[in-house]
Amino acid sequence: MNLDAAFSALADPTRRAILARLAKGEATVLELAEPFDMTQPAISQHLKVLENAGLVTRRVEGTRRPRRLSKAGIQAMDDWLAMLRKALERNYDRLDQLLAGMEEPKKKRGDKR
Amino acid sequence: MSKLTLKTEGDTHVIVTRRFNASPEAVYRAHTDPELIQKWLLGPEGWTMPVCINEAKPGGKFRYEWADGKGHGFYLTGEYVALDPYSRIVHVERMHLPDPTPDNHVETRFDPDGAGTLMTIRMTLPDAQTRSAMLATGMEHGMEASYVRLEGMI
Numbered sequence: 001m002n003l004d005a006a007f008s009a010l011a012d013p014t015r016r017a018i019l020a021r022l023a024k025g026e027a028t029v030l031e032l033a034e035p036f037d038m039t040q041p042a043i044s045q046h047l048k049v050l051e052n053a054g055l056v057t058r059r060v061e062g063t064r065r066p067r068r069l070s071k072a073g074i075q076a077m078d079d080w081l082a083m084l085r086k087a088l089e090r091n092y093d094r095l096d097q098l099l100a101g102m103e104e105p106k107k108k109r110g111d112k113r
Numbered sequence: 114m115s116k117l118t119l120k121t122e123g124d125t126h127v128i129v130t131r132r133f134n135a136s137p138e139a140v141y142r143a144h145t146d147p148e149l150i151q152k153w154l155l156g157p158e159g160w161t162m163p164v165c166i167n168e169a170k171p172g173g174k175f176r177y178e179w180a181d182g183k184g185h186g187f188y189l190t191g192e193y194v195a196l197d198p199y200s201r202i203v204h205v206e207r208m209h210l211p212d213p214t215p216d217n218h219v220e221t222r223f224d225p226d227g228a229g230t231l232m233t234i235r236m237t238l239p240d241a242q243t244r245s246a247m248l249a250t251g252m253e254h255g256m257e258a259s260y261v262r263l264e265g266m267i
Contacts, residue, residue, distance in 0.1 A: 004246075007245035007246065007248055008242060008245050008246070010245060011124075011240075011241040011242045011244070011245040012241070013124065013241075085117055085119050087156060088117055088119065088129065088131075089116075089117045090156070091153055091154055091155065091156065092116075092117060092131050092133075092153075094152070094153040094155065095133070095140075095143055095153040096133065096134065097153075098143060098149060098152050098153050099133055099134070099135035099139050099140065099143060100134070100135070102135070102139050102142075102143070102149075
């Protein structure tokens with residue numbers, strides 16, 4: 001799982017729309033191309049980017065190659081964003097303490113830190 | 114139970130909100146007074162901000178430098194566009210890793226919320242690609258410890 005590749009794969013609106021469609025269930029290239037004003041090769045190209053980023057997988061079913069969301073890929077991105085939140089939250093927890101300290105000295109004059 | 118929200122909006126925005134049990138004036142000061150900023154804007158355990166320059170006036174510049182005490186560090190520079198004490202700050206910033214990242218236009222609002230403050234940060238990146246890069250890697254340098262902890266968990 002390469003997070004750089006995953007996030008840049010998500011930077012494209014067509015690829016986000018493809019992921020949104022796949023979130024409802026697996027689909028073939030033909031089915032995916034339908035709602036978009038795009039050729040199948042163009043959609044295949046987008047799918048390739050998503051597959052390389054670890055966000056989409058394919059399985060073989062006779063002549064069909066249905067694509068589906070990769071749970072592991074989506075989970076890795078969720079974990080990363082959760083960690084970003086945590087790091088920000090850490091700063092703000094410190095700020096909470098600082099703010100609590102700022103209100104106090106006002107009440108207790110002469111209490112220099 | 115996290116009070117913080119972090120979400121994307123459209124192709125180029127990132128919105129962060131956080132509530133504080135303090136007045137908008139106090140929260141605003143904690144974002145503009147260098148002595149206060151140096152006490153909390155630190156990222157993971159062990160990191161410090163040895164340099165904190167902040168001219169909180171329109172057109173004023175700021176520069177924050179972080180160090181982990183083991184030879185790693187990076188810095189951020191920016192300029193203030195508008196300041197409405199104690200309700201709103203508009204600024205432009207970029208990380209130096211050491212190459213500068215594309216400019217991030219940031220509007221921070223401090224709105225009264227009961228006895229506290231609701232802070233809303235709205236970041237606007239030049240394009241979707243830049244926003245993705247920021248989310249994927251831009252903050253990684255400041256979060257090494259969290260990153261290592263995450264790796265340990267997987």
